[in-house]
Amino acid sequence: MEDIFTIRDLNLYYGKNHALKNMDIALKKNKVTALIGPSGCGKSTFLRCLNRMNDLIENCTITGQIIYDNDNINVEKYNVIELRKKVGMVFQKPNPFPMSIYENVIYGPKCQGLTDKAILDELVEDSLKKAALWDEVKDRLNTSALSLSGGQQQRLCIARTIAMDPDVILMDEPTSALDPISTKKIEELMETLKNNYTIVIVTHSMQQAARISDYTAFFLMGEIVEYDLTDIIFSNPAQQQTEDYVTGRFG
Amino acid sequence: MLNHKFGINFVKYAMYLSLILLIAFIALIIGYIVLEGLAQLNLDLLISSNPLIVSTLMLIGIALIVAIPLGIFSAIYMQMYAKQGRIISLIRFSIDSLTGIPSIIYGLFALSFFIYYFGLNRSIFAAGLAMAIVILPVLIKNTEEAIKTIERSQIEASLALGATKYDTVTKVVVPFCLDGIINGVILSIGRIIGETAAIMFVIGTLNGFPTSIFEPSATLATHLYLILQEPTYAQGGIQEAYSLALILLLIVIILNVLVKFVEKYFKKKRGY
Numbered sequence: 001m002e003d004i005f006t007i008r009d010l011n012l013y014y015g016k017n018h019a020l021k022n023m024d025i026a027l028k029k030n031k032v033t034a035l036i037g038p039s040g041c042g043k044s045t046f047l048r049c050l051n052r053m054n055d056l057i058e059n060c061t062i063t064g065q066i067i068y069d070n071d072n073i074n075v076e077k078y079n080v081i082e083l084r085k086k087v088g089m090v091f092q093k094p095n096p097f098p099m100s101i102y103e104n105v106i107y108g109p110k111c112q113g114l115t116d117k118a119i120l121d122e123l124v125e126d127s128l129k130k131a132a133l134w135d136e137v138k139d140r141l142n143t144s145a146l147s148l149s150g151g152q153q154q155r156l157c158i159a160r161t162i163a164m165d166p167d168v169i170l171m172d173e174p175t176s177a178l179d180p181i182s183t184k185k186i187e188e189l190m191e192t193l194k195n196n197y198t199i200v201i202v203t204h205s206m207q208q209a210a211r212i213s214d215y216t217a218f219f220l221m222g223e224i225v226e227y228d229l230t231d232i233i234f235s236n237p238a239q240q241q242t243e244d245y246v247t248g249r250f251g
Numbered sequence: 252m253l254n255h256k257f258g259i260n261f262v263k264y265a266m267y268l269s270l271i272l273l274i275a276f277i278a279l280i281i282g283y284i285v286l287e288g289l290a291q292l293n294l295d296l297l298i299s300s301n302p303l304i305v306s307t308l309m310l311i312g313i314a315l316i317v318a319i320p321l322g323i324f325s326a327i328y329m330q331m332y333a334k335q336g337r338i339i340s341l342i343r344f345s346i347d348s349l350t351g352i353p354s355i356i357y358g359l360f361a362l363s364f365f366i367y368y369f370g371l372n373r374s375i376f377a378a379g380l381a382m383a384i385v386i387l388p389v390l391i392k393n394t395e396e397a398i399k400t401i402e403r404s405q406i407e408a409s410l411a412l413g414a415t416k417y418d419t420v421t422k423v424v425v426p427f428c429l430d431g432i433i434n435g436v437i438l439s440i441g442r443i444i445g446e447t448a449a450i451m452f453v454i455g456t457l458n459g460f461p462t463s464i465f466e467p468s469a470t471l472a473t474h475l476y477l478i479l480q481e482p483t484y485a486q487g488g489i490q491e492a493y494s495l496a497l498i499l500l501l502i503v504i505i506l507n508v509l510v511k512f513v514e515k516y517f518k519k520k521r522g523y
Contacts, residue, residue, distance in 0.1 A: 051411060056407065058335070084413040088411065088412070089411035093404060095402065095408045097409075098427065107422070111412065111414040112413065157408070
């Protein structure tokens with residue numbers, strides 16, 4: 001099976017704090033990979049390496065190779081705009097822009113210079129359908145995105161990411177701010193999305209990881225303790241620490 | 252329990268009382284100016300103060316045109332682009348200090364810098380530049396505070412969608428801090444309209460209807476100041492002063508309403 005991301009000897013420092021240590025991992029294409037582990041173990045930091053979001057943080061140094069599409073993206077000269085067009089991100093708290101629903105979806109493509117109204121209309125409909133939101137909002141595309149419920153806002157953020165036609169969607173605890181019903185909808189959505197996209201999701205909920213992911217990586221204190229098929233991680237992990245965590249003995 | 256309840260009630264009534272006092276003071280000031288001003292206001296006076304109104308508006312226009320872009324760009328640069336460190340802290344400290352400087356110091360600076368050093372005429376233009384300097388810290392501060400309130404995740408969301416930093420600033424940051432910018436503009440208008448010390452020495456003296464911004468002139472406030480200084484003020488000058496004060500008040504209200512409309516228009520245009 002094809003790997004979409006190959007990470008070799010990745011180390012990350014916030015100032016002197018060694019946050020990610022010697023990570024080697026290959027993420028599979030068109031699969032859902034869940035990153036689990038206790039708070040502060042580096043899973044979000046790792047996720048943000050994949051679209052170079054850590055660039056925004058001062059005093060953050062990253063060494064090692066992050067190979068995406070045969071190119072090492074962890075070099076200064078790599079075009080980070082192109083990378084982020086292909087590797088989208090959905091955040092922990094729904095963060096639609098305070099614009100209309102329509103404007104939210106076309107934000108990315110518009111920044112790339114797409115202005116043809118007909119194409120944009122089609123893109124909005126298509127993206128919202130893929131994000132399972134179209135039926136709920138098709139009559140009020142021009143109302144403020146902030147008038148939507150939290151769960152709808154999060155699906156709008158997914159639609160906004162899909163509108164860029166990415167290869168990969170990174171999700172940083174996308175349901176942690178949502179109620180159980182909205183969470184279920186997002187999880188069902190991920191199920192359909194994985195046919196077309198590679199999904200890497202950070203989650204605090206082990207049940208969620210077990211339900212939705214194909215592969216799971218267990219992070220602890222800045223290291224990847226174990227990475228395998230989700231079924232194996234949850235039923236027969238190789239490491240004692242993994243077993244302790246997934247059975248709820250700590251964390 | 253009783254004490255606790257008494258405490259809550261005490262705070263409640265104290266708040267009511269301060270609110271009532273505040274409203275009473277505002278009503279008193281406005282009412283007094285309106286009554287005294289209206290008593291004297293007539294067509295002749297309105298026509299004779301026309302040049303003052305026009306030059307006041309010109310002054311506001313020049314100061315805002317110069318200061319708004321400078322203020323917004325500086326604020327955006329300091330919040331979004333500059334590496335946060337000693338230099339930026341020092342600049343920020345200076346800006347904070349500038350807001351506290353008495354305006355006569357600005358007047359002195361404007362006189363020696365624009366008039367003596369650069370040889371500008373005493374004019375509305377020179378006064379506009381002086382006022383631009385006075386309001387610049389206000390605009391920078393308000394814009395910066397507004398940028399700070401933007402959630403980091405909004406900026407990250409924009410960048411994560413492949414937007415450039417420029418796109419993020421123009422499409423996300425600036426529209427969101429519109430409130431702060433507008434606030435700064437309203438405060439600035441108030442400051443310009445009321446200012447005397449900073450412009451008295453650079454605007455010159457009234458010379459009929461201002462036909463150009465490069466002519467000497469006077470604003471409502473500086474003229475008011477002069478009237479009150481003249482020995483004749485006891486014989487009717489004070490009444491003229493009240494009418495001018497009324498006109499000033501009306502201009503402030505009208506301009507603030509206008510600015511609010513502009514804000515509404517932009518917000519509607521962006522669909523939120």
